[in-house]
Amino acid sequence: MKVTLIGAGNVGWHLGRKLRDSGIEIVQVFSRQASKAADLARQIGAKPTHRLEEITAGADLYLLAVADDAIGEVASFLTAHGLERHLLAHTSGATPMNVFQNARHGVFYPLQTFSKNRESDFSQIPFCIDAGSDVDRELLYLLAGRLSPKVYNIDDAQRAALHVAAVFVNNFSNYLFHIGHEILEKNKLPFELLLPLIRETVGKLDSGTPYQMQTGPARRRDQETIRRHLELLKDEQQFRYLYEILTDNIFKTYFPQA
């Protein structure tokens, strides 16, 4: 099986190397930045290019790991330049499948956050697969199965919901960690003090649902502690407001009739 990889950002970087390590041949690597294409191509034994018009027909799959708002444009270009009978798939959680005009199209979405300088454990990454036909869905499903044991058929609506949920649990949680970092820094305390608590917050999800595992002053309606916390945050209006909103939401979740 031959894959051409369009995009050499975080997702392309990790996917490209994992595909190669799984015995998949990567024919070409495209990035608008020639040096990025060259870097990744060298690592995975592919030909680099920074010009879309140099992408050649003949691969079994063209994997578009580009920014969400570039997928449509890149797909249209490729479809109009000799790939109208080839399979194109994007790696985006946020983009519906109808972004493609190509007859053969699909989605190959790894539900994970990638960083250039961190290795990713693909055995832990769920792959969300969709396609315009059963044959192409099967092809993408099998390919994902080479990278991870966790492969799911997920349609547009489900993938969109997953992506919103991912923003809450990943991006927004990380922002709360940032707030913790800020509060500690202001009080000349090292962030490492909070790391065991953060790890256990996640570890507890092995023992029950987040609903069951909820603790804290809002969960037990401890008004006195909440009052003291708000007083402490009086010079941090942004954090204070967020504290109020989140506390109020937890109230409403556990004491809906109150």
Next chain:
Amino acid sequence: MKVTLIGAGNVGWHLGRKLRDSGIEIVQVFSRQASKAADLARQIGAKPTHRLEEITAGADLYLLAVADDAIGEVASFLTAHGLERHLLAHTSGATPMNVFQNARHGVFYPLQTFSKNRESDFSQIPFCIDAGSDVDRELLYLLAGRLSPKVYNIDDAQRAALHVAAVFVNNFSNYLFHIGHEILEKNKLPFELLLPLIRETVGKLDSGTPYQMQTGPARRRDQETIRRHLELLKDEQQFRYLYEILTDNIFKTYFPQA
């Protein structure tokens, strides 16, 4: 060294067993619920009681692992009933040290979330120590060092800040995990899909600060994705509002001049 443990809730339960496992003698265990006192006392070879007036003098430390709003009352009672020259310490992150009238007092605060049915890895738990005198601080510091290698001298103001920060990174993050759970359930998707992402969100903190690790549509000002997410959340007013506020906060953090 002899300790009497007042309180057999989550904190008392885990602390009591760890103290005993570390070779500390637990003299008495108090809980207002006789069965709880008996359960824990049996496990750790102590005498149970559910009556404060039965607590006897002579221990080196009286550890108050009771609800925040009960600390003052319990401490006053013990001070007035023969323990006025004994060391009392509470385990609360939210309670200032001046809750004590006793001459000898301190704080012995394990910065962790405890659950009855989950073992706690004490080697990962930071202990925050404070006391009214150097001698008592040293005693509590040494005792904490028997339980964990991570012991810190933390004053009232720092501990209060830590406790607010802990609410953000633990209670509020868990609530965001709950939102993710709700969104998935509504779309008939298993929560396990999000667990690898949640674990990696925390794993990334080994590679940099939360500020450096922030990703997502708000971080890259991806208005189109944000618009689609808000549209998707239109029937979930609570979640939608939270999405807007958190997105706005991330904007302000990364694009303060915009």
